[in-house]
Structure formats: C-alpha cells, structure tokens
Amino acid sequence: MLAAEGLRKRYGGRAALDGFDLRVRPGEITGLIGHNGAGKTTFVEVVTGLVRPDSGRVEVCGISVHDRPRAARALLGVAPQELALYPTVTVREHLRLFAGLVGLRRAAVRRCVESVAEELMLGDVLDRRCAVLSGGQRRRTQAAAALVGAPQVLLLDEPTAGADPETRAALLAAVRARAAAGAAVVYTTHYLPELVDLDATLAVARDGRVVARGERAALTRDLPGEIRVTLDPSAPRPDLPEELRARTRPFGPDGLRVATRNPPADLAAILGAGCAPTAVDVRRPDLDDLYAALAAAAPGRQEVSDAA
Numbered sequence: 229m230l231a232a233e234g235l236r237k238r239y240g241g242r243a244a245l246d247g248f249d250l251r252v253r254p255g256e257i258t259g260l261i262g263h264n265g266a267g268k269t270t271f272v273e274v275v276t277g278l279v280r281p282d283s284g285r286v287e288v289c290g291i292s293v294h295d296r297p298r299a300a301r302a303l304l305g306v307a308p309q310e311l312a313l314y315p316t317v318t319v320r321e322h323l324r325l326f327a328g329l330v331g332l333r334r335a336a337v338r339r340c341v342e343s344v345a346e347e348l349m350l351g352d353v354l355d356r357r358c359a360v361l362s363g364g365q366r367r368r369t370q371a372a373a374a375l376v377g378a379p380q381v382l383l384l385d386e387p388t389a390g391a392d393p394e395t396r397a398a399l400l401a402a403v404r405a406r407a408a409a410g411a412a413v414v415y416t417t418h419y420l421p422e423l424v425d426l427d428a429t430l431a432v433a434r435d436g437r438v439v440a441r442g443e444r445a446a447l448t449r450d451l452p453g454e455i456r457v458t459l460d461p462s463a464p465r466p467d468l469p470e471e472l473r474a475r476t477r478p479f480g481p482d483g484l485r486v487a488t489r490n491p492p493a494d495l496a497a498i499l500g501a502g503c504a505p506t507a508v509d510v511r512r513p514d515l516d517d518l519y520a521a522l523a524a525a526a527p528g529r530q531e532v533s534d535a536a
C-alpha cells in the first residue's frame with residue numbers, strides 16, 4: 229500500500245536519504261525509528277511531495293507520488309513533525325480543509341469532523357482559533373487533520389511530541405483504530421514504548437536508509453538481555469569468572485548488570501561465585517537494546533535482520 233524504493237536525496241554534500249526502501253502493508257503500523265538526522269522526516273517529506281528525491285520512487289496504493297501527486301495526496305493523511313496550523317483559522321475549519329484534501333464529499337465532512345474531534349478530545353475547542361489553543365490541543369488538532377476522512381495511508385511524524393499522557397493515549401487509540409480499519413501507518417517516534425502499545429512492526433533508519441526491518445520480537449530476539457543483581461553492601465564482593473566479568477558493568481551503588489544470552493546459566497555462575505544478592509532481576513532485550521545495538525554497529529555492518 230505504501231512502497232518506497234531506492235530513495236536518494238542530497239543536500240549539498242550530505243545525503244539525507246541514501247537508498248531508503250520501505251514497504252508498509254494495509255493494516256500495518258510501522259514504527260520508523262532512528263537517531264536524529266537519520267532521514268525519517270525527509271522520507272515523510274518525499275512521500276507527501278514536499279521534497280523531490282534525486283532518485284528512487286514512492287507509490288501510494290499503486291499511484292506514483294511523483295507522476296500523480298494530487299491523486300496520491302488524496303490517499304494520504306499527514307501529521308508533520310513541526311506544527312503546521314494557521315493561527316487565525318479555527319479547529320473546525322482546519323479539519324474541513326483536510327477532509328476536502330482527502331476528497332470527502334460535503335455531506336460527509338461534518339460527520340467526519342465531529343467524529344474525529346470527539347475521538348481526539350477537541351469537541352470543546354472546535355470553534356476556537358488555533359492561536360489560542362494549548363500545546364496539547366494543537367498537537368491533537370494536527371493529528372486530527374491527518375486522521376479526518378480515514379485516509380488509506382497515514383504518515384505521523386512524532387505526533388505525540390510534547391503531548392500529555394491523556395493526549396498520547398487518545399492519539400494511540402485513534403491510530404490503532406485506523407490500522408484496524410485497514411490503513412497503512414508510518415509512525416515516527418523517539419518514544420519506543422509507544423511502538424509496543426501500537427503493536428507496530430519496526431523500520432530502523434540510519435544514515436538515510438532502513439538498516440533493520442521487521443517484527444519487534446524478531447529484531448530483538450538475538451540481542452543480549454541483562455541480569456541485574458543488587459548486592460548486600462556489607463558482604464564481600466563476588467569473585468566472578470573472567471568471562472562473566474567482561475560482560476559485567478556496575479548497577480547502582482551496590483549492584484552488577486551482566487549482559488546475557490543464557491540467563492539461567494549466567495545466574496547460576498553469578499551465585500556460584502559467592503554473590504550475596506538482595507535482589508535479582510532478569511531483563512529480556514527490548515527496543516532500547518535494539519537501538520543501542522544499531523548505534524554501536526560499525527557502518528557497513530548495518531543489517532540486523534529482515535523479518536518483514
């Protein structure tokens with residue numbers, strides 16, 4: 229439903245996109261993550277037609293965004309990273325405008341505007357100008373503008389930045405509902421727990437391309453977890469075997485954290501080394517570990533997995 233292939237875009241000597249590929253199926257939410265400057269926003273800008281790539285192509289539901297930009301735009305709902313609302317225009321007028329962009333007929337516009345406003349808790353401010361909205365209300369308005377009219381492809385670029393928990397929860401629920409109705413969603417965030425809430429697949433961008441793509445479980449499966457041991461400060465320090473020591477770092481004032489791929493065996497070895505723990509916690513690898521592993525990987529050794 230959304231297919232990007234071989235996108236390249238240079239700004240001066242710097243490649244913002246450098247062979248960026250991404251496909252998102254109907255009903256799939258893809259968390260597009262990556263460090264600052266990885267190319268996520270540029271990708272969104274290319275899909276929406278704001279930026280023309282030097283090469284590569286993007287199709288939305290089989291329609292080329294380069295050859296038929298208006299037809300492709302009518303299938304897209306977009307919430308850009310930077311808030312882009314007209315200060316003198318009301319929330320209702322904004323939502324009507326965006327409903328028109330996705331080709332909604334006049335009779336359906338009112339119903340859709342009211343329903344998305346209710347979904348994102350904007351019912352009470354529909355007739356206020358955007359200039360007088362709170363930061364969270366502006367975020368919700370921007371998201372509502374992307375969601376109104378049920379577009380088939382959603383591009384949400386850090387839609388919850390600066391949002392309070394209530395706004396965040398409303399937005400995530402709305403995104404899940406759109407995916408359940410068949411939309412393909414690209415969701416950019418630096419807040420990784422959101423992607424667990426959304427049950428998103430992942431696309432990890434680095435240096436202008438997607439370096440890991442697939443299900444969260446598949447991408448984190450081969451990463452080490454961690455055993456965290458809090459020690460009794462009055463007891464002698466354990467004498468860990470050399471091999472275990474190499475994987476051990478301090479944990480708080482009196483603890484150890486040991487990277488592990490085999491928690492039962494490593495825990496037995498830690499206890500066997502005369503350790504007197506007051507608490508033990510075994511952590512499975514998660515998205516933070518995936519992020520850290522990709523950051524640590526040397527350029528050129530980028531592919532982690534491809535389970536999509």
Ligand SMILES: Nc1ncnc2c1ncn2[C@@H]1O[C@H](COP(=O)(O)OP(=O)(O)OP(=O)(O)O)[C@@H](O)[C@H]1O
Pocket residue numbers: 239242243244262263264265266267268269270271309
């Ligand atoms: N209009 C522009 N002119 C020059 N350089 C740009 C422009 N837009 C983006 N870049 C550069 O392209 C690279 C990718 O930027 P982009 O905004 O796509 O990253 P990002 O992954 O969205 O980062 P962030 O997480 O900080 O939002 C960066 O090095 C950025 O400085």
